[in-house]
Amino acid sequence: MSTVMESKVRIQREDFSVTDEIEAIKKSSANIGGIVVFLGTGRELSKGENITKLNFEHYPKMAEKKLEELRVKAIDDYKIIDMSIIHRIGEIDIGENIVLIVAAGEHRKEAFAACEWAIAELKRTTPIWKRETTSKGEVWVQDTP
Amino acid sequence: MVTLKYFASLKSIAGKEQERLDLGNETTVQKLSETLAKTAPQIGEMIQGKKIIVSVNQDVATLDTVIHDGDEVAFLPPFSGGSQ
Secondary structure (H helix, E strand, O other): OOOOOOOOEEEEOOOOOHHHHHHHHHOOOOOOOEEEEEEEEOOOEEOOEEEEEEEEEEOOOHHHHHHHHHHHHHHHHHOOOEEEEEEEOEEEOOOOEEEEEEEEEOOHHHHHHHHHHHHHHHHHHOOEEEEEEEOOEEEEEOOOO | OEEEEEOOHHHHHHOOOEEEEOOOOEEEHHHHHHHHHHHOHHHHHHHHOOOOEEEEOOEEOOOOOEEEOOOEEEEEOOOOOOOO
16 A cells, blocks of 8 residues: 655656555645546557557656646646646556546646646656566567557 | 766667766856767767757756756656556
């Protein structure tokens, strides 16, 4: 069972609890009326190849800094109340949690928009890399469709 | 001394995760790429061709960014975090 930490932006090896993170963000404000969650999980099939294992690497300090910048921008630009972003690193099995974004707003509309923007921006700007292991060997994924 | 860090696929291309180079008191990303091109042509080429991102002290840099003694320079291939 994972524990919810104070920080709203985390990069960690251990798994997280989606429920715990939702409960934590609810404590930010009594004005929250809509929470949108994006949960990214390890998928078995990639470009026709069966993946047996995923491995994530990050650039410590810079990755955390980028996620915090992203969180602040999402809150400012989309006028949401709060956001938390958690990304796992290290070895991840198929079906396991990879990334969680929780966007909390007064209303659902801004929470949906902020959450969608945040995952796209995370993929574009955060120094995190994925290595896939298939029957053909290991390959670093370098495209971000 | 400047610390150079290589990430993901660049580690196997460079053959190392990290190195320290004496680049004098002040240089630029452009000049560093020219220096690296002599020993690691592929890395030099990728910097020049903007195939990879260069950061200086955890901030995204351009070819004109100045590098000072003691700085940390990192070479970052295209990111692939999150999930598809």
